[in-house]
Amino acid sequence: MTPPRRERRLPGADVGDPERLYVITGGPDGAKRASLDLVTMIVAREAPSPTVPPEQAAILRLCGAPLSVAELSAYLSLPFSVVTALLTDLLTLDLVESRAPVARASLPDRSLLEAVMHGLQKL
Amino acid sequence: MDSRSSDTITGPRSEDVLPTTATSAVKVVIVGGFGVGKTTMVGSVSEIRPLTTEETMTQAGVGVDDNSGVESKTATTVAMDFGRISISDQLVLYLFGTPGQERFWFLWNGLFEGALGAVVLVDTRRLEVSFDVIGRLEERGVPFVVAVNTFPDAPSHPVEALRTALDLPDEVPMVDCDARLRASSRDVLLTLMRYLHSLALPA
Ligand SMILES: Nc1nc2c(ncn2[C@@H]2O[C@H](COP(=O)(O)OP(=O)(O)OP(=O)(O)O)[C@@H](O)[C@H]2O)c(=O)[nH]1
Ligand SMILES: [Mg+2]
Numbered sequence: 001m002t003p004p005r006r007e008r009r010l011p012g013a014d015v016g017d018p019e020r021l022y023v024i025t026g027g028p029d030g031a032k033r034a035s036l037d038l039v040t041m042i043v044a045r046e047a048p049s050p051t052v053p054p055e056q057a058a059i060l061r062l063c064g065a066p067l068s069v070a071e072l073s074a075y076l077s078l079p080f081s082v083v084t085a086l087l088t089d090l091l092t093l094d095l096v097e098s099r100a101p102v103a104r105a106s107l108p109d110r111s112l113l114e115a116v117m118h119g120l121q122k123l
Numbered sequence: 124m125d126s127r128s129s130d131t132i133t134g135p136r137s138e139d140v141l142p143t144t145a146t147s148a149v150k151v152v153i154v155g156g157f158g159v160g161k162t163t164m165v166g167s168v169s170e171i172r173p174l175t176t177e178e179t180m181t182q183a184g185v186g187v188d189d190n191s192g193v194e195s196k197t198a199t200t201v202a203m204d205f206g207r208i209s210i211s212d213q214l215v216l217y218l219f220g221t222p223g224q225e226r227f228w229f230l231w232n233g234l235f236e237g238a239l240g241a242v243v244l245v246d247t248r249r250l251e252v253s254f255d256v257i258g259r260l261e262e263r264g265v266p267f268v269v270a271v272n273t274f275p276d277a278p279s280h281p282v283e284a285l286r287t288a289l290d291l292p293d294e295v296p297m298v299d300c301d302a303r304l305r306a307s308s309r310d311v312l313l314t315l316m317r318y319l320h321s322l323a324l325p326a
């Protein structure tokens with residue numbers, strides 16, 4: 001039996017998604033957003049003071065130790081874009097710090113991959 | 124936004140708390156058709172109980188420019204499973220298992236852009252469900268390996284036939300795996316890392 005065969009997509013076939021889906025920004029139009037990845041690590045700088053709104057206070061409590069934005073979204077049961085909006089406020093107020101992920105585009109050497117391989121081998 | 128009282132929020136279990144030295148993270152995305160074993164793979168290698176993150180997307184109605192002037196929008200929540208592996212005291216690897224409807228995957232901002240690479244899980248009973256995603260990864264320049272999940276009643280095609288069917292370049296690794304087994308899933312991730320290493324510029 002021969003399996004079915006994939007046909008190469010034509011270049012540019014993907015332009016203009018007919019479904020026109022987009023992410024709800026959760027904030028007022030044009031509001032400035034911190035550029036946060038699913039795996040940006042967030043650490044609280046301070047314990048929440050009574051003036052901090054409840055959602056932000058919850059983030060500060062969760063981030064006593066480093067936690068990714070994805071984990072925050074999971075524990076808070078809030079969509080990713082809502083969490084990034086809350087974090088933008090906290091970053092502006094300097095109540096949390098963020099540690100950007102190591103992305104593919106910024107891979108200057110092989111040592112990171114070697115570290116990951118080493119870690120996986122211990123599993 | 125829902126208002127929920129913060130005392131109902133449960134954070135990580137004590138054994139899931141990362142050390143304060145954890146300063147950087149990397150991610151890998153696991154893609155593949157419906158029921159191919161993505162959730163199973165995330166769960167088998169994750170050190171934490173797998174979690175779910177979600178995103179809300181809206182879908183503009185098709186007849187937006189009709190006379191009514193009313194844009195009908197439906198909100199769709201897309202949920203994604205993910206797990207975590209601590210690589211060292213500093214470095215954490217996150218694994219994201221994409222949800223069933225693939226038109227959402229590439230709209231999730233930053234999901235693929237920042238990823239080190241992807242694992243494409245294929246089920247030889249339904250190879251064609253992986254065709255579209257492979258094309259999209261190629262278009263975006265996301266490096267990937269193909270893991271063939273061994274389901275008991277699956278036809279076993281020779282690797283070369285699968286490579287031809289998937290129209291994969293020779294250098295793209297293909298491996299067999301059982302996503303239920305930690306060691307097997309780990310080996311798939313190691314294959315991806317070795318492949319990325321071969322693509323990386325020498326220091
Ligand atoms: N024999 C075998 N069964 C597997 C393997 N991986 C997953 N399964 C089984 O296949 C079924 C579907 O696996 P899931 O991990 O839920 O698949 P999924 O890709 O997350 O599915 P969706 O999220 O619904 O697209 C489950 O019953 C798994 O136990 C495998 O490697 N071998
Ligand atoms: Mg699943």
